[in-house]
Amino acid sequence: MTAIQERQDEGGLDLRPASQVMRLARMGSFFPTRLSFMPGLIRSMNREGWRFSRPRFEIAGNGEGRAVYCVDAGARRYSLVAFAHALPDDARSDRVIAEAWDATFALYDGEPDEAELKRLAAAVPKQEAGRCRPSELVLSRANKSVRVFEHVAGCLAEGRQPDPALLASVGYLMRTTAVYGNGKFGIADRERIAGRPELAGPFRAEMLAVYLIRNFTLDLVEEAARKKAEAAGAPERFTRLAPQLRRFLGIGNSTGLGMAPFLINHPELINNWIAARETALARVRALSRAAPEEVARFEELVARAAAHVGQWRVEDARQSARIARLEEDLALLSQWLAEEEWTSSSRPWDSLYRRAEEAFSLEGQEMLVSLLLEPQGALVDDLTDLMAAPPPRGVEPAMTLGGLQEALSRAYDWALELDFAAPGAEARFWYVSEKKLEPRLGERGREAGEELESPLDIARQVQALSAALEEALAELGADASIAAFLLRHPELRHVVRRVQGAARHPYGEVRENLIAADCLPIDLLRCKLSFFGASKFDPKSDRWTRITLYQGAPLPEDLGAPGAEDWCLPVLERADNAPVAE
Numbered sequence: 132m133t134a135i136q137e138r139q140d141e142g143g144l145d146l147r148p149a150s151q152v153m154r155l156a157r158m159g160s161f162f163p164t165r166l167s168f169m170p171g172l173i174r175s176m177n178r179e180g181w182r183f184s185r186p187r188f189e190i191a192g193n194g195e196g197r198a199v200y201c202v203d204a205g206a207r208r209y210s211l212v213a214f215a216h217a218l219p220d221d222a223r224s225d226r227v228i229a230e231a232w233d234a235t236f237a238l239y240d241g242e243p244d245e246a247e248l249k250r251l252a253a254a255v256p257k258q259e260a261g262r263c264r265p266s267e268l269v270l271s272r273a274n275k276s277v278r279v280f281e282h283v284a285g286c287l288a289e290g291r292q293p294d295p296a297l298l299a300s301v302g303y304l305m306r307t308t309a310v311y312g313n314g315k316f317g318i319a320d321r322e323r324i325a326g327r328p329e330l331a332g333p334f335r336a337e338m339l340a341v342y343l344i345r346n347f348t349l350d351l352v353e354e355a356a357r358k359k360a361e362a363a364g365a366p367e368r369f370t371r372l373a374p375q376l377r378r379f380l381g382i383g384n385s386t387g388l389g390m391a392p393f394l395i396n397h398p399e400l401i402n403n404w405i406a407a408r409e410t411a412l413a414r415v416r417a418l419s420r421a422a423p424e425e426v427a428r429f430e431e432l433v434a435r436a437a438a439h440v441g442q443w444r445v446e447d448a449r450q451s452a453r454i455a456r457l458e459e460d461l462a463l464l465s466q467w468l469a470e471e472e473w474t475s476s477s478r479p480w481d482s483l484y485r486r487a488e489e490a491f492s493l494e495g496q497e498m499l500v501s502l503l504l505e506p507q508g509a510l511v512d513d514l515t516d517l518m519a520a521p522p523p524r525g526v527e528p529a530m531t532l533g534g535l536q537e538a539l540s541r542a543y544d545w546a547l548e549l550d551f552a553a554p555g556a557e558a559r560f561w562y563v564s565e566k567k568l569e570p571r572l573g574e575r576g577r578e579a580g581e582e583l584e585s586p587l588d589i590a591r592q593v594q595a596l597s598a599a600l601e602e603a604l605a606e607l608g609a610d611a612s613i614a615a616f617l618l619r620h621p622e623l624r625h626v627v628r629r630v631q632g633a634a635r636h637p638y639g640e641v642r643e644n645l646i647a648a649d650c651l652p653i654d655l656l657r658c659k660l661s662f663f664g665a666s667k668f669d670p671k672s673d674r675w676t677r678i679t680l681y682q683g684a685p686l687p688e689d690l691g692a693p694g695a696e697d698w699c700l701p702v703l704e705r706a707d708n709a710p711v712a713e
Contacts, residue, residue: 159654169664306383398639460495533609
C-alpha cells in the first residue's frame with residue numbers, strides 16, 4: 132500500500148473509483164492542476180530562491196550561435212547549453228525522424244567550460260546521432276513557429292509591440308519536438324539525480340530544461356529583432372518585448388505516440404500521480420465550509436478559466452466541439468456561484484462537484500477538479516512529494532495460484548468482460564520502430580510488423596492468464612505456487628507481475644482495450660501531458676498533438692515577487708485588462 136493510499140480516508144470521503152477515473156474518455160479530458168510538475172517546480176524556484184544567470188549569449192546575424200543559461204538551485208548548479216542554427220524553411224520538420232532543427236539543447240550537470248562547450252557543440256546538434264555523456268541530464272531540440280517568430284522580430288525591430296491576437300492564437304515562439312531524459316542516447320540515468328532534492332520529483336530535470344528553453348526563445352527573438360534594426364540602419368528603433376507578452380508566451384511542444392506507452396509501462400508511477408490528484412480532490416470536497424475569501428478566489432478563477440478557454444481555438448472538429456461545450460459548462464458554473472445558498476451546505480465544494488457530475492461534460496468536470504484544487508495549496512501541496520515511485524518489483528514467486536486468481540478477478544473484472552472476438556477488437560498492434568526506437572501503432576492484417584508486437588494489450592494478456600490459470604488450478608490446485616505456474620508459462624511473467632501489483636496501485640491500469648479500432652491514443656497523451664502542466668491541447672490527429680508549456684509562468688526576474696505562483700489558466704489581456712479576442 133502506498134503512502135497516498137494509506138491516507139485515502141482523510142476527510143471521510145471516498146476517492147473516485149478507478150472504474151470511473153481510468154477510462155480513456157475521462158483521462159483525455161484532464162487539465163493541469165497545482166500538483167502538476169511545472170507548477171510544482173515553479174513553487175520550488177520561488178520559495179527556495181533559485182538564482183538565474185546567462186553567462187553566454189553569442190548569436191550571429193544569421194541566427195547561428197550558442198548560449199548558456201545557469202541556475203543555482205541550492206547546493207548545485209545546472210546549465211542549459213543552447214545551440215541556434217540557420218535552418219532553411221524546407222528542412223524544418225516536427226517529425227521525430229527529422230535530422231536538423233532551429234535550435235538544439237542539453238541540460239548540463241554543472242557549468243561547462245570552453246572545452247566542454249566544444250564537445251557539446253559536436254554532439255548536441257546531432258541529437259540521437261551524437262555522443263553524449265552522463266554529464267548531460269536532458270537532450271532536446273526545437274523549431275520556430277516561423278509566422279509568429281518573424282512577426283514578433285519584425286515588430287520589435289520597428290519599435291512596436293506584436294499583434295496580441297496573433298500571440299493569443301498560438302502562444303509560443305518555438306516548440307520542442309523532443310525532450311529526452313533518463314539515460315537515452317548516453318545521457319544520465321534517472322538514478323544519478325533521483326536523490327537530489329531539487330530534482331526529486333517526476334520529470335523535474337526535463338521540466339527545468341523546458342523552462343530554460345522558454346527563456347532562450349524569448350531572448351533569441353529579441354536578438355533577431357536587434358539585428359534586423361541594425362541591418363536596417365536604425366538600431367535605435369529596436370524595443371524589447373513588453374513584460375506581459377514575454378510572460379504570456381510559453382514554449383510549444385509536438386508530442387506523438389512515443390509518449391503513449393509510458394502510461395501502460397509504469398503502473399505504480401501512474402497510480403501515484405492519479406492517486407495524488409484524487410486524494411487532493413477528496414480533501415477539498417470534504418471541507419465543511421467555504422470561507423468568504425475562498426469563495427472570492429474561486430469565483431476569480433472561474434472567470435479566468437472562461438477567458439482562458441475563450442482564447443483556446445483549434446482546427447480539430449472533435450476538440451472544437453468539446454471546447455464549445457466547456458464554455459457552456461463554465462457559464463453554468465458562474466450562474467451557480469451567483470446562487471448564495473450553495474455555500475450553506477454541509478460540504479459546499481462537494482455539493483458543487485456533485486452538481487457538476489450531473490450537468491457537465493467530462494471536460495467540464497475535470498476543469499472543475501483543477502479549479503477546486505488551485506486555491507487549496509495548504510491542504511493539498513504535500514501530495515506532490517508522494518508522486519514518485521521506486522523501481523518496479525519483480526514477480527512474487529511464493530504467491531499461490533488461488534491468491535493470483537482472486538487478485539485477477541478483483542482488479543481486472545473489466546478486462547475479463549471484453550470480447551476480443553468482436554469486430555475491431557484486435558484491429559491494431561503496438562510496436563517499436565527499428566529506425567527511431569519509438570513506439571508506433573500498426574493496423575493488424577494491413578501493415579507489417581505484427582510479429583514484433585509490444586505487450587501493451589494488457590486486457591488480452593489478462594484473459595490469456597485467466598485461461599491458463601483455470602487449467603493450472605484444475606491440475607495443480609489452488610495452493611500451488613506462482614513459481615511452478617511460470618515454469619510452464621514463462622510468457623505470462625509480465626502480466627502475472629502486473630496482476631500481483633494491482634492491489635497496491637489501483638489507479639495503475641487504463642481500463643480499456645488498447646488495441647481496439649476505436650481506441651484513441653490522443654487520450655493517453657493528454658492525460659500524461661496534463662500532469663506535466665501542459666495547456667491549450669491542439670490535436671492534429673488521434674495520434675499526435677501540439678501543446679503549450681509554461682504559458683503565463685513567471686520569468687526568472689518575476690520570482691520572489693507577490694503573485695509569482697499564481698499563473699494557472701493564463702489569459703492575454705489588453706491594456707484595459709480585457710481579454711484579447713482572436
